[in-house]
Amino acid sequence: MKTIGVLTSGGDAPGMNAAIRSVARTGLQYGMKVLGVMRGYNGLINGDMIELNMRSVSDIINRGGTMLYTARCKEFKDMAGVQKAKETCLKAGIEGLVVIGGDGSFRGAGDLSSIGIPCVGIPGTIDNDIACTDYTIGYDTAMNTAMDMVDRIRDTAQSHDRCSVVEVMGRNAGYIALNTGIAVGASYILVPEIKPDIDAVIEKIEKSRALGKKHFIVVVAEGIGHAKEIAQEIEEKTGIESRETILGHVQRGGNPTVTDRVVASQMGYHAVELLHQGIGNRVVAQKDGKIVDYDIQEALKMKKELPMELYKVAHDISF
Numbered sequence: 001m002k003t004i005g006v007l008t009s010g011g012d013a014p015g016m017n018a019a020i021r022s023v024a025r026t027g028l029q030y031g032m033k034v035l036g037v038m039r040g041y042n043g044l045i046n047g048d049m050i051e052l053n054m055r056s057v058s059d060i061i062n063r064g065g066t067m068l069y070t071a072r073c074k075e076f077k078d079m080a081g082v083q084k085a086k087e088t089c090l091k092a093g094i095e096g097l098v099v100i101g102g103d104g105s106f107r108g109a110g111d112l113s114s115i116g117i118p119c120v121g122i123p124g125t126i127d128n129d130i131a132c133t134d135y136t137i138g139y140d141t142a143m144n145t146a147m148d149m150v151d152r153i154r155d156t157a158q159s160h161d162r163c164s165v166v167e168v169m170g171r172n173a174g175y176i177a178l179n180t181g182i183a184v185g186a187s188y189i190l191v192p193e194i195k196p197d198i199d200a201v202i203e204k205i206e207k208s209r210a211l212g213k214k215h216f217i218v219v220v221a222e223g224i225g226h227a228k229e230i231a232q233e234i235e236e237k238t239g240i241e242s243r244e245t246i247l248g249h250v251q252r253g254g255n256p257t258v259t260d261r262v263v264a265s266q267m268g269y270h271a272v273e274l275l276h277q278g279i280g281n282r283v284v285a286q287k288d289g290k291i292v293d294y295d296i297q298e299a300l301k302m303k304k305e306l307p308m309e310l311y312k313v314a315h316d317i318s319f
């Protein structure tokens, strides 16, 4: 391949820049022309792209967000949009494309691959909710940010003998909630994968209160929501003054951790190796510590479950 494109799509995630840098530098080393497509699939439909050289990806490895911007592009969900994107690719000479994003972005990459533009997906989302991979770029940074924020909340909850209900991101996935919850010693963790049971939360708080505990942290995933109502119910039923905090987009920003930078660098490299061999319609993944790749359609059919043993450990040791 003489020319490849790279784009970021869906929610941004810390480490996406490190992946862009890796894709660009690997491609350039192979003598390829590398085009950075702006604002996800929008840039592909509108022909909005910039040529990347070795220096244009300098000083981004340490930065959150994405230098190529990102978007959720409705038009690309229809084949007409995908067809337009293909025409842009043909015009610009793009023979292969790296798509950094989540499962939605991979569906689009599969569609574009099916009409003759080979695409390789790189999992980039803070949610870690992509079934084919043990790890998604941005996840570690997001969890560490959430943990830092809850540590701060703990200081004030402790000083006031309060209960803090903290909502972390994760629309459909409880990975951030589970790991942050265990890392901050939460009394209870509510995740979208398990039907919420407020009575169980209250029972747990009462149990540890009987053992002398005076301040409590409950972590709630965004998919469960209702942090305010949960805090109110805890206060009403236990008499413990309660406050809710929704962490929100603070979890999506900031400098990527070492894990996110390393995995992003490895995955970007692997993606371009595939395109260099003329291989498309693949998703790069991390499996048991190794970088591997899967057919996009097969990857999208895979299922991943929240580690229930970890959920049990979290609750068995929080008193």
Ligand SMILES: Nc1ncnc2c1ncn2[C@@H]1O[C@H](COP(=O)(O)OP(=O)(O)O)[C@@H](O)[C@H]1O
Residues within 6 Å of the ligand: 009, 010, 011, 041, 071, 072, 073, 074, 075, 076, 077, 078, 101, 102, 103, 104, 105, 106, 107, 108, 109, 111, 125
């Ligand atoms: N079924 C689909 N077919 C084609 N493109 C899709 C599809 N679903 C999502 N996309 C494209 O991928 C973009 C990102 O998807 P989204 O689900 O929002 O985020 P993520 O990739 O993080 O899961 C969408 O805005 C759209 O352009």
Ligand SMILES: O=P(O)(O)OC[C@H]1O[C@](O)(COP(=O)(O)O)[C@@H](O)[C@@H]1O
Residues within 6 Å of the ligand: 010, 011, 012, 102, 103, 124, 125, 126, 127, 169, 170, 171, 222, 252
């Ligand atoms: O920034 P938005 O559009 O409000 O989206 C919020 C959602 O994006 C995420 O931060 C990341 O999700 P994606 O990577 O799948 O886009 C979710 O945790 C959250 O539910």
Ligand SMILES: [Mg+2]
Residues within 6 Å of the ligand: 010, 102, 103, 104, 125
């Ligand atoms: Mg998604």
